Amino acid sequence: MSVHHLMLFLHVLGVAVWVGGMAFAWGCLRPAAAQLAPAQRLPLWAATFARFFPLVWAAVALIGLSGLFMLIERGFAGAPRAWHVMLLTGLVMIAVFAGIWLGPWQRLQRAVRVEDWASGAVALNTIRQRVGFNLALGVATIAIATLGLGL
């Protein structure tokens, strides 16, 4: 096993946790939790994100460091264009996640603490939209990484 393969393993592990977690949240938990009243639904989401978001930070660190390692190993100039595009879409995904963490996630936690369900619902809706965006960009990035898509 080479260092490259170890980096690729950590990279894809991070992608599996991040994109897989978003797919579960969007496709499974969201429709199931929609049945609940806000007083149950919003604390459930806050407790879920309190566990998922630290995992995403760990995945971001793994994906970013291993991706940069493999890119530098090959040399930026000699790397396929698809890798440059992956760097770009990866950075956009990380920026979107950092925006969720700093903005609506803080507002959702505060709203749940003071039981302000109206503000909590607005914050959760913003998180839902941004996670949907990152999920779509994540799937597109996997397609770029594996299929090239003519890049």
Ligand code: HEM
């Ligand atoms: C943050 C910046 C990122 C950089 C610098 C980066 C860079 C790289 C590099 C250099 C490889 C090695 C490709 C190979 O050896 O064939 C790779 C593989 C891969 N990357 Fe990224 N990546 C980044 C983010 C992402 C993100 C956000 C995703 C998905 C959401 C992703 C998905 C993949 C996949 C699935 C592979 C495996 C491709 C294969 O082996 O065929 N990457 N990445």
